[in-house]
Amino acid sequence: MIDLPFFLVASLVLAVGLFAVGLFGLMLRRGILFQIIALEIMLTGPALAFVAAGAHHGDPGGQGMFVFVLVLAASEVALGLALYLRLGRLADVADSDSVRTLRH
């Protein structure tokens, strides 16, 4: 089996953990805001993994990808919250279950 440095392995495990926590949050919470937050948390998982790998290989690509993750997170939050606000105004509801159909 190939050997990876401990920090990399640990970081990767933590990355998966972060992703899992985010996923758990997404599955658990019915509130749309919380789900958006959970999404953000999920994103930090890969960010960590990228940076750890970059660090392990000494390749700036890791941090580059981190920047892209960042950009993605930002645009995703913007749209998510905008939709949330609109949804709030239309159906004044915060619960994602009640928004079943696209018809609103």
Added chain:
Amino acid sequence: MSWAGLFAVWAGSLALVAMALAVTRPNVVHALIWVVAGLLSLAAGFFALGAGFAGAVQILIYAGAIIAVFVFVVMTIDSGPEAIARERGWLGTGWKLPLALVVLVLAPAVFGLAATAGPGAPTPVSPVALGATLFGPWAVAVEAASAMLIAALLGARHLARRERAP
């Protein structure tokens, strides 16, 4: 064993705990605060890994800007006591299956990766190298990313606008 690596792992695990707590808080503000905490500890981990630019950007953009937007949005909604009570109500139910699935996801990752632990230390990557790659071979990707950001900007502005015109 390098100390930097160790410190990075420690910071990462702190972030993991904070995020876990953020996810389970019924009160939105508390959740946001825990998220900020987690992000900051993660930034520390980046610094430990030698990814200085990443850490700085994490603090500035991620924790500062994105979560700040969250705070603004939270301010507009009434996260009063009944909202919290409602959240607590929803929390009570249905957490067994997600937890089981999360454990299912974690188990192979942890056991699979754990076996491969070995020596080695993170090598720091200077922002100069990063800048060279970003605006070197990755220039197209950066432009695409900026286009996406503009699109997100317009989308958010359009969606969040109050309908005035009928």
Added chain:
Amino acid sequence: MALTALIVLPLLGGVAALLAPRLGRDAERWLSIGLLAVALIALVVAWTGAPPEDAPGEQWLAMVRYQYAPALGLQFLLAMDGLSAALVAVSLVLGIISVIVSWNIRKDSGLFHACLLWTVAASNGVFLSMDLLFFAFFWELMLVPSFLLISIWGHGDREAVALKFLVFNAVAGLGLLAGVFWMAATAPEITFDAFVFAEMGIPPVAQVWLLLGFALAFLTKLPAPPLHAWLPDAHTMAPTAGSILLAGLLLKTGAYGLFRFPGMLFPDGFHVLAPFGLALGAFGTIYGAVLACGQTDAKRLVAYTSVAHMSIVLMGLAGGVHFAMMGAGVEMIAHAFSASALFLLIGALYDRVGTRDLRELGGLMQTSPRFAAAFAVFFSAALAMPGTANFLGEALVITGMFQVNWVLAAIALVSLVISVVYATRLLKRIIFGVPSRACVTQDLDWAELGPIVVLATGTLLFGLLPQLLLVVLEPAVDAALAPLARP
């Protein structure tokens, strides 16, 4: 060339007639009459033209052959001999008469005249084409316009009756089609030419089956008793013009088929099936005559007389003797005249009085003598009174029957006697007696009297001066009998 005009002219004329009503009042009527007149001229031209040299017999007056797909053996072959010339002439004349008679039909008269012309065209096709594929095609084509004629302009429950007519004849047509295709398949190389089939030497057993198939189609159209059920209904419900065409043309195609093809293509089959034909004919004359006596509707009565007369034609054709065949040919023409005239009169009566029920008619002698005189003339024709062409036909058939078998002659004579019963019944109910309340107010006008005079001269002329007709039929009968080689 003139022969093709005989078919193409009415066919295209039909299409033109469809559009003609727009041109002006009665445009389509004059168009039809004009076209049929031109067709008559074409017939005369073809008749008097030089006989074709490549024709396989000497009785052919004119012939047109155009191989448009030799590989598939498809060709357009028309040939005319004495009998087909006479029959085409009769059909054209009757066509003109039926146009004149239906002068007051207004309901989409464009289509009406189109159907008339198409029926004439199709029957001309049957009488002329010696290519069996085209023969079968025209045979089926005839049904469509007549079906339309009956179902649109007829009276009473005309749709059901028209359908019955169509189903009867179409299904029977399958026998003909089967025979044609079987022969085409077994021919040395694929062809539908009747002349080729004649020399092809079909095995006798096959000939019997083929003749059965052909006979099924021809006997239904003749009509012979078991297959005649469509005729009385079709006649009663058809409009006057329809009845004339039905009696004058369609019935003759069946007889023409039996005249032309059995002798020429299936001589052995003919010898085997002739006795059955004779028996069927004999039964038909008596059955038709007896049924005619019991009818209450005038047109049904005349329809059943048609069954009786055409069964006598069948006996003549199945006899295979010179006199009988000649008699059959003459009877065909005579019956065309007399039956069409009777239908015309009854139709005219129906238009005036609104009923064909014999029980309600009567007293025509007092109110319109000309009508009564016309009825009397064709009453004597229906009786086969000497001096009418009908008598000549039936006398010749009976002479032939004496040569074949005297019992058949006796049966034909009995049918002659029964003809008195139904003819006098028709006359008594319509002309004699006290004028019933449904009596006729105005007499025949010239539009109706013209056709009657034409038909009357036709009947009496060929009755008193028969050699006009016999000279024409002579070669055709000789040629038809040659292969049968019976004295």
Added chain:
Amino acid sequence: MSLSPFLALLLVPMPAMGAFLLLGLGPAHLERRAVQTVGMLGAVAPMAVMLPLGAYCLAGVCDGVQPIFDLTVGDAVVALALKLDPLSALVGVTVTAIGACVITYSVDYMAKAEVPDQRRYFALMNLFLASMLCMVLAGDSIVLFLGWELMGLCSFFLIAYHVTSARAIAAGRKAFLITRVADALLLAGLLLLFLEAGSVRLDALIPAGIATDEVRRGLIAALLLGGALGKSAQIPFHTWLPSAMAGPTPVSALLHSATMVAAGAFLLARFAPFLQAAPLVMAATAVFGAATALFGAVSAVFQKDIKRLLAYSSISQIGFMLLAIGLGAPEVAIAHFVVHAIFKSLLFLSAGDMTQMARGTTDISAMRGALWARPLAYLAFVAGAASLAGIPVITAGWFSKEAILAAAWLAGPFGVLLWLVAMAAAVMTAVYAFRPVFVGLTRIDRPRPTVGGLFTNVPVVALAIATFAVAPLVEPMVAFLGGVPPHPPRAVELLGAAAPFLGMVMAAALTFVPRLSMRVSRARRLRSGIRIDGIYQVTFVQPFVGLVRWLTGQKGGIADPVGTLPILGAERLTAAVVRPFAHDPLDRGWSRFSAGLVRGWAAGRRLQTGRARDYALALAFGLALILLIAWGTTWR
């Protein structure tokens, strides 16, 4: 063609035919006077043409054939022609003469009818005259049969002249039907002869007929006899003549007594040489003749209606003619034909005139006192009756009847038996002849004597004179026809002479003795000709009507059974074939499969809840799965 004298033959029937065409089918509108003149001309002109021809024939040149046209049918040559020979000349003259008389008489008789009816009457009478002349002058079988049948047609239309009376129409139809049966037999005979001879000319048919084998000759002769019996209303076919009296009197006078009815005798006389070659048929003719003579005479005695009496009388007299022909003496029969034509038409015309006086009823009792009421007509009737009964020496009837009786006597032992029957018939003839005469004598209150119009009296007087004038001519007539006048032994002749007087005495008894005249009027069965009419009705007419009603489905059955046979078969066939395929098993299988799909689809749709959380759940589940697989594979 050479302008042979016989060309005139063609002219004989022409005027009558012309009159028919003009009156019958001509479109022009004619008034009463014009109709009558055309009718008269049509009748008289043929006589004018025929007389010179007759004279020409008398002058010796008497055997010519005038061809009309000929046509070839297969190998046989059909040559139509008219023929002049003593037989056709004599009969031709008689027919034209009688025709002229009757038609002139009918001008007056028909005066009251409206113009269209008169026009129809004269047209048909002229057509009849033309067709009779065609038959008489025919040189071949086709023209003969043409005339023969046309006469039948005219008789139908003339009997049914009173179109509104159902009885007249029924009588017409009956007459036409029965004569048509006889015509069918005649046609068969002529066609068989044609097949033998290959030509239609009489002078070719007769030798060819004689030349054939015994059986066929007998058959053809029998057929010809059948034809003759029918037209001449002899025994088996006689029922139509009495009912034919429904027609107007002139019609009965011309058609149903003098000319048409006797055509049968003429036909047999024309084919006499051929018949003599078939002895069996000759005997049959004689027997039929004698039987009919007797039966006719007996039935006539009991008649109450003068016209029916005269009808039965005609049947009886023609029976005499057939008897003569059967005994091999056709010339005598034709002589009797001529004489009978004269006195029978005289009787009819005078009776017609008397009925005019008795307001149209033709009942004998209505003739009471006719001597004073209508003297001229009555006297003419007496003259006719005398000739009918055969008063010796002075009347022509006696000579011709005596000749027949003589011929019967001379024909050997079998002949004598027939002579007896004939004698009985002769006596009976005298009885029925004089009964109406005596009724006429009975006195009634003094009616003013009236006299018919000019047109009525001229023909009646002419005929009356003829019955006496022709008497001496009978012998030469027989000679002219080529026969030898028979002379029986004196005693037989005296017996013949006595018969009429015996008859007169019996007639007087019957009329004047009340008891006897009562018996006469009550003999209904005999009066209706021992109900033969009823027998025919039951044996022939009712079964035929039953068959017609059954076949046309009026008696419950399906109409036109043979016609609907194929239809019923087809319906049953399609029902049997089509039913199993109505619910197609394959088709049902597919529809079930598709139903299953639809249910599955619906279930699938429930998965899409629309809630984000569930999708996250699915995402997680999928990720877990992948990682497990990844971990599993690396494990090895």
